[in-house]
Amino acid sequence: MSPLEPISHALSGIVAGTHALAAALGLDPGGGAAWLLSIAGVVVVVRLALLPLAIRGVRQAHAGARARPHLKEVTERFRGRTDPESMRELFAARREVNAEHGISRLGCLPLLLQIPVWMALYHLLAQVAGGTAVGALTPALVASFGAATLAGVPLAAHGYLGGGAAHLAVVATLAGTAAALSFVTQRFVVAPNTVLADLPDAMVQAQQLMPLLSAAGLLLTGGIAPVALLAYWVCNAGWTLGQSAVITRWFPTPGSPAAARRAAAA
Structure with a gap:
């Protein structure tokens, strides 16, 4: 097992x-x-x-x-x-x-x-x-x-191609939405709440590349994942964005740009 x-x-x-x-x-x-x-x-x-x-x-x-x-x-x-x-x-x-x-x-x-x-x-x-x-x-x-289907596309279907224009539109929309939510979360919510001071240059560069790498990974795997899994990714990415926004807004990491903004606004 x-x-x-x-x-x-x-x-x-x-x-x-x-x-x-x-x-x-x-x-x-x-x-x-x-x-x-x-x-x-x-x-x-x-x-x-x-x-x-x-x-x-x-x-x-x-x-x-x-x-x-x-x-x-x-x-x-x-x-x-x-x-x-x-x-x-x-x-x-x-x-x-x-x-x-x-x-x-x-x-x-x-x-x-x-x-x-x-x-x-x-x-x-x-x-x-x-x-x-x-x-x-x-x-x-x-x-x-x-x-079961979503806009005529089976939830069990895979990949970008092979099912016509409607299939491509549904899969691309779901994968693109998940990728966009991930990019926004990493670039505009998580990054400002991250302390990069005193970190090695390699780690700083990795942090800066993370939003693009995360989004690109979702777009690539969208070509092999079932439509149902893409729908899950969208829902999960939406939750992550909301949760990260709450943390960054009200519980920012000390020393981060988000913490500095909160202190200035207080």
């Missing part, structure tokens, strides 16, 4: 439950609207479940920003000292600063815990689009999903 299978089965329950809710609200169970609502429901439930991890990530980012000047001071104090005793003192001093500011050694754990969820959801939608029943998504529901 794949390590992702339990997560996929749990996610399939969310999709099936949201689909049943859509049908109870009067939407055609076999229509594209009901299945798109199910996909949006997955985004809402999963992102709400992961919200505590996002909050922890914000707190760790703030702690790291507050500790950065002190860590720089420690590094300068031991600059040029490479003997074993000095290295032990350096690491001890860094640990002391991290503990003082509440920086966890597992600071990246919240992000790592989210990765299996995203992977499981991708595999779930890909399997269902391929006609495979998974967990609560029974063969009957999978058949209903396979027949």
